[in-house]
Amino acid sequence: MSSTTPTDLFLSLTPHKVIEAVEAAGVLCNRVCYPLNSFENRVYEVECEDRTRIIAKFYRPGRWSRSQILEEHRFLAELADAEIPVCPTRPFPDGETLKQIDHIQYCLFQRTGGRAPDELGDDMFARLGRLTARIHNVGAAGTAEHRVRLSADSYAREDLGWLAERKVIPAGAERRYLAAARAVADVAEERLSGVEAHRIHGDLHPGNLLLRDGALHVLDFDDMVVGPAVQDLWLLLPGRDAVARRQREIFIEGYEELRRFDRSTLALVEPLRGLRMIHYAAWIARRWHDPIFPRTFPHFGAEAYWHDEASALEEVLELSRAGGAAPPDEGADEAPPSGTKYFWDLN
Template identity: 40%
Template sequence: MTDALHPFDTLTPDFIIDAIEANGYLCDGSMLALNSYENRVYQVGIEGELPLIAKFYRPGRWSDQQIQEEHDFCYELVEQELPVVAPLRDGAGNSLLRCDGFRFALYPRRGGRAPEFDNFDNLLVMGRFLGRLHAIGARRPFQHRPELDSRSYGHDSVELLLRDFIPAELRPAYETLARDLLVRIDELMAQPLDLLRVHGDCHVGNVLWRDDTPNFVDFDDSRMAPAVQDIWMLLSGDRLEQTRQLAEVVDGYNEFCDFQPRELRLVEALRTLRIMHYSAWIARRWEDPAFPKAFTWFNTPRYWSEHILELREQFAALNEPPLLLM
C-alpha cells in the first residue's frame, strides 16, 4: 500500500478485477461501488454468471481469526437453513482471500427489498428468524471476536471525542453529560447478562426482504452480546408503538428461543452506546478520504450541538421505566 493513512487508495478497478480473477472468475468489466465505508464493497459482473459481491476488509480492524470466526458463524447458520448470505469458498475451502496485502471475501449477490418493520406480520417473522439465529448463537461463544461493552462503545468513544473533536465551548456540557450517562450505563451493564453470538448490527439496511423472508447480510459487527441487541433496532416510534412492535417480535422469537424480559432494561443503554460509538467511528475514520466526502455535516458546531441534545434525550430515556411485554 502506498499510503498507510489511506489504505484503500490502491483499490482501483484493475486491482479489484485482478483479485477476483485470481480466484478463478472471469469479470465482464462492470463494477458498482456499494454503500459501505468501514470496508469497501463492490458488485462485480462475471462473464456468463450472476454478479459477485467483493468485500475488501479495512486493514488493521479485525484479525484473521476474527474474520474467520465471522465466516464460520455464517456457515453454521446456513447449515441450519437460516437465510444468511455467507461468503463463498475457493477450491481449497478458504473464504478469507488475499491479494497484495488486502484481505477480502466474495459473496453471491442476493436480491431483495428493505423490510417494512411497521408491518406487524413482518415483525413476527423477524422474531422467528432471530429466535432461530440466537438459538444457534447460544451453542458456543466466540473465541476471538469481542463483547459489546460500555468500555469500548462508550468510555473509549467519549475519551476520543473529548481529546480531538468536541469544540472547546461545548466541552464542559458534553463532558458532564457523557460522564453521567456512562455511570448509568455502567450500572445497567454490570448486572448479570447472558451473552451469545449475535448479528450485532441488525438494522433495516442489513436485512433483505425476499419471498416473505428476511435475508441477513453483513455480519461484520457480529460479537458476543445480549440477545436484545438484535431486537431493539427493530423498534421505532413512541413508547406505545414500540411496546406493540416488541410484542410481535417476542411472540415469534419465543417459538425458537426463550427471550429474557430482564434484558429490556438494556434497550436505552444500548441505544445510547450506539449513538456514542457512531460519532466516534466517524471520528476514527476521518483520515479516510471517503469519510469527509460522505459525512460533510460531521465535526461542525451544529453537529456537536445536536449530538449533545440527542444525548440529553437519552439521559431522560435511561431514567424511564423499561419497555414491558404486553
Template identity: 40%
Template sequence: MVGGQGLRVQRSTPLHEPQTEFVPDIGRNREETQSEIALGFGDNCRAEFHGETVADIPETQQPYADLSPDRILDSLEGVGFACDGRIIALNSYENRVYQLGQEDGGFVVAKFYRPGRWSDEGIGEEHRFALELVEGELPIVPPVAVDGETLHHHAGHRFAVYPRQGGRWPELGRDEDWEMLGRFIGRIHAIGATGVFAHRQSISIKRMGREASHFVLLCDWMPPHLVQSYHAIVDRLLAAVDEAFERAEPFPRLRIHGDCHFGNVLWTDDGPHFVDLDDCVTGPAVQDLWLFLSGEREERSLQLQRLLRGYRQFHDFDYRELHLIEALRTLRMINYTAWIARRWEDPAFPKAFPWFVETKYWEEHVLALKEQAAALAEPGREGL
C-alpha cells in the same frame, strides 16, 4: 448487498467512493436506513484504547488508496472468478464493497476488509458463524468458499466474495411479518448460543462508552465551548448505563448479528435474508431486536411483542434485558461519533459526513445526549 446495473470500466479508470449521502438517525422515532455502514459495536478501537484482538497489519490513514479497478479485478480473477469488467462501488464506508459482473452474465459481491480492524482469526469466526447459520437452514448470505477458503489475500488486501442477493426494504406491515422476523432472529440466537467467539469483540461499556468518549475528547473536532458539557453528560450517561446493566444481570451473552436492523435485512416473497455479519459480536439478545423498534412508546411495545412472539418459538428471552435497550442506544450514540472521528483521514468519510466538522452537529449531538439522559432516567421505561 443489493446489486444494480453494471457499468463497464477500464482497468485504469479510478473508482469513485460511494456517492450516497447518509445522515444516520440513532433516535427512537425513525428507522435506520444504512445498508453496509458499520455504526455499531464492531467498529475498531485503536490498540491504545483496548486489548481485544485486531489485525496484525497496522491501520493506515488511507487504507484503500491503492485499491484500483486493476487490483479489484486481479484479486477476484486470482481466486477463479471470471470478471467481465463491470464494477459498481456499493454503499460502504467501513469496508469497501463492490459488485462485479461475471462473464456468464451473473454478479458477485466482493468485500475488501479494512486493514487493521480484524485479525484473520476474527474474520474467520465471522465466516464460520455465517456458514453455521446456513447449515441450520437460515437465510444468511454466506461467503463463497474457494478451495475451502473464504478469506482471500491479494496485494496486501483481504477480501471475501459473496453471491449477489436481491431483495427489498422490509415493510413489516402485518403482524405475521414481525413474527416471522422474530422467528428468524430467534433461530440465529439458538445457533449463536451453541458456540463462542474467541477473536471477536463483545458489547462493552468500557470500549463503546468510556474509551469512545475519551477518543472524542482527544480530538480537535468538538468546539471548545461544548467540551465541558460533553464530558459532564457522558459521565452522567455512563453511570446510568452501568446501573441499567446491573439491573439486567445476570443475562446471557451469546454470538449475535450485532448490527441487526432494516438496512441489513433484504425481504423477498419467501421472507427475510440477513446480510452483513461484519459486526457480529458477543452480546445480549436484545441488541438484535431493539434497532427494529420505532415510533411512540406504545407502538414500540407492540412491535417488540410481535417480534418476541416469533422469537420465543425458537429461543428463550430474558425479559430483564429490556433494561438494556436505552443503555445500548446510549452506547451506540457515543460510539458512532468516535467511529467517524477515528476514520476521518479516510477520504470517504469527509465526503460522506461533511457535517461532522460543523459546530451545529456537535451542538445537536450534546443536546441528543442530554435528551437520552432523560430517557434513561424515566422510571418504568424499560427501553420502550
C-alpha cells in the same frame, strides 16, 4: 521503498484492482465490476466468466484481525448449515474464505437479489422475532473469543478517550458532551452486569434485511459482537412511542416461540441506544480521512452537532432513569427519536 500504506491502497481501490484480486484468488472474471453502497468497507459486484454475479468485499485495514473476520465467516456458515436465511461467504477454489492483496483482506459472497422492506408490519415483526431467535440459538451454541464484546468500555469509554485525546470535540461543547456520555456509559455498565451475552448480529437494523418474493434474508454480519439479545431487538425497533412498544411485544412473542427472551433486559434499550450514539460519533471522527465521510456528513464536527448529541444523550439518561418509556403524551406519531442516524454500514 514505497511509502504507500494499506489504508491508502484501500481508499484508492479501483474496479481493475478488484478484478485482479478476485482472479488472483482463482475466480475468472469478465471485465464487469460495480461499486455498491458501503461506508466502512468497499463492496463490489463482479461478473464471473460464466456471467454469474458475485459480491467481493474488501475489509477496511486495521479494523478487524484475520481471526475476527474468520469468526464472522464461521458464524455465517453455522447459520447457513442451520438453514437460516443469511448470505454466507463463497469459498475460493482452494476452500478458504479470506484472502489478502496489498495487505487488504477480502472475501466473496454469492449475490442475492432483493431490497430492504419498505414497511415492517406486525406480521413481519412476528416473523423477525422467530428468525432472530433462530440466529441467537446458533449464536449461543458457539463462541467467538476474538470478537468485540458489547460493553460500556468497547462502545463508549474507549471512544471517549480517543475523542478527548485528539481534541475532536469543540471546547464549547466538550464538557457537556463528555459528562453526558460518561454518565450513559456508567448506566450501561450497571445494567449490563450479569446479563447473558452470546454471539448476535449486532447491527440488525432494517437496512440489513433483504426481501424478494416473500423470501427474507439477513445481511451484513460485519459488526457481529458478543452481546445481549436485546441489542438485535431495539435496532429493529428503535422507536419510543406506543406503536413501537406494541410491535416489540409482537416481536418478543414470535421470538419466544423458539427461545426464551429475558424481558428485564428491555431496561437496556436506552443505555444501548446511548452507547450506539457515542460509538457512531467516534466512528465518523475516526474515518474523517476517508473522502466519503466529509461529503456524507457535512455538519459533523461543528459545535452545534456536539450540543445536539449531548442533548440526545441527556434524553437517554432521563429515559433510562424513568424506565425507558417516553411520557404518554409524547411521540405518539413520531418516527424513531433523536440520535437514530447510527446505522452506519450498508454492506
